[in-house]
Every structure is written in structure tokens, then in C-alpha cells.
Amino acid sequence: MAVQISPSILAADFARLADEAAAVPNADWLHVDVMDYHFVPNLTLGLPVVEALRKATDTPLDCHLMIADPDRWAPQYAEAGAGSVTIHAEAAKAPIRTLREIRSLGARAGLALNPATAVEPYEDLLGEVDMLLLMTVEPGFGGQKFLDVVLPKVRRARELIGRHGGRVWLQVDGGVDAGTIERCAEAGADVFVAGSAVYGASDPVAAIDALRAAANRAIS
Ligand SMILES: O=C(CO)[C@@H](O)[C@H](O)COP(=O)(O)O
Ligand SMILES: [Fe+2]
Numbered sequence: 001m002a003v004q005i006s007p008s009i010l011a012a013d014f015a016r017l018a019d020e021a022a023a024v025p026n027a028d029w030l031h032v033d034v035m036d037y038h039f040v041p042n043l044t045l046g047l048p049v050v051e052a053l054r055k056a057t058d059t060p061l062d063c064h065l066m067i068a069d070p071d072r073w074a075p076q077y078a079e080a081g082a083g084s085v086t087i088h089a090e091a092a093k094a095p096i097r098t099l100r101e102i103r104s105l106g107a108r109a110g111l112a113l114n115p116a117t118a119v120e121p122y123e124d125l126l127g128e129v130d131m132l133l134l135m136t137v138e139p140g141f142g143g144q145k146f147l148d149v150v151l152p153k154v155r156r157a158r159e160l161i162g163r164h165g166g167r168v169w170l171q172v173d174g175g176v177d178a179g180t181i182e183r184c185a186e187a188g189a190d191v192f193v194a195g196s197a198v199y200g201a202s203d204p205v206a207a208i209d210a211l212r213a214a215a216n217r218a219i220s
Contacts, residue, residue, distance in 0.1 A: 001190045003168070003191075003215040005046060005192050005215075006029035006171070006191060006193045007030060008031075009025050009031065009033075009053075010142040010156060011196045011199035011200055016212035017084065021053065023205070024059070027208055029060050030059045033044070033045075033142075034066060034077070035066045035067070036086040038067065039090075040139050042141055045161070047158070051080045061082045062193075063086065074102055078106065086109070086113065086131065111128075112133035112139075114139060115116070115138060119160065119165065123164075131171055132161070132169070133171040134157060136174040136180075144174060147175065167183075169191045170204075172189040173193035176193060178197065178207075181215050183192075185215040194211055
């Protein structure tokens, strides 16, 4: 299980996104939080910014769509060149069709669950996804406190993934920092989104190295 770190540009300076992408050369992904004022009470960025970022950096984009009607919009993020497109189970009306469409367009397909959404009903969809994202805060804002209550679900998700061959990546998102990443890694997460903990640090490169080392320590 290789540890991957995906810094969230939600915590970066939106006026200097290309520079902020370049500031994290040791990131595995750039996490791009798309919010629409409908699925979540916040508005961030959309397709034009993703298209621009795609040209501005070689780091693959990990697009987390916190939007209503992802069935309609998600394929366009794959077409725009995102390496990974994650839709929320709570918002999708045809998740299997949409996940298949994302994959057919060459991107990895992700399924996200809010903190209070159980993972068990989605076991049969694991064959349709490349990554399961478990929110460890309520979606909508960066800088929130990590919800420990989600950790048992991370453990159960790791068990389910193991039963299905262990191919699916398990991402945690929200409040992940030097103080919480070890608990997430011990519970079975392998892809870690970190916004404030990376872009709020005086040295984002060192912050990523420290997060990666802490996660590796926890699983070794
Ligand atoms: O999807 C979200 C919030 O809805 C996250 O990706 C946040 O952007 C993570 O930020 P931090 O909690 O790490 O500051
Ligand atoms: Fe996110």
C-alpha cells in the first residue's frame, strides 16, 4: 500500500494557482475541490479553472466534485484531463453509469461518502471504482476539525476493499494533518488529502514529506 499525498488547492492562493501547484513538486496529486452552492454551502471553482490548471502543471489533478447532478457534469472533468474524478454517492442518481463514463474517458473514477453515509451499501460498487473517498469533515470548507467518528468506517472500508482484491485506493479528506494522519493510515487509508496542513505551512514541501513519513511510520 503506497502512501500518496494530495494537497488541496482550496487552501492555496487562488490568485496564484500555477505558482501554488509548482510549490508542491513532491505531491502525488493536486486535489481540486469543486463546489457549487447546492450540494454544499460554498462555491469554489469549475471547469475553466480545471482546464487552466491542467495546462499549468504536470501534477495529475484529483477532482473532488461536491456538486449537485454530478451525472451531468463529471464526464466533462475527465474530458478536461483530470487524472481522477470523484463524485458523491449522496448526489449521484446514476452512479454506475457515471463512474463507467469517467473511466471510459481515461480518468480514474472515485466515489465519495459524507461522514454520516455508511459504506456497506456501496460494497457492490467497488468493482466500478478506482478510489473510495471517505470525508473526515462535513464537506464544504477547508480548515475544519478532523472527525474521529469516521475512523471505524475507514477500517470497515479497508476490509471490504480487501475482500474485493485490494485494488481500490482509500482516500481520506478533511482535517488531515500531522496529528491525525497516523490514525487514518492505521485504519487503512492510503491516499491523504491535506489542505491547511500543506498550504498553511511555511514550507509546503517539508509538510508533505512529514505527512508521508508519518503515514508510512503508522503502517509499517
Ligand atoms: O473537500 C474538502 C472540504 O469539503 C477538502 O478537500 C478540504 O479542502 C480539505 O482541507 P483541510 O481540511 O485539509 O484544510
Ligand atoms: Fe476535497
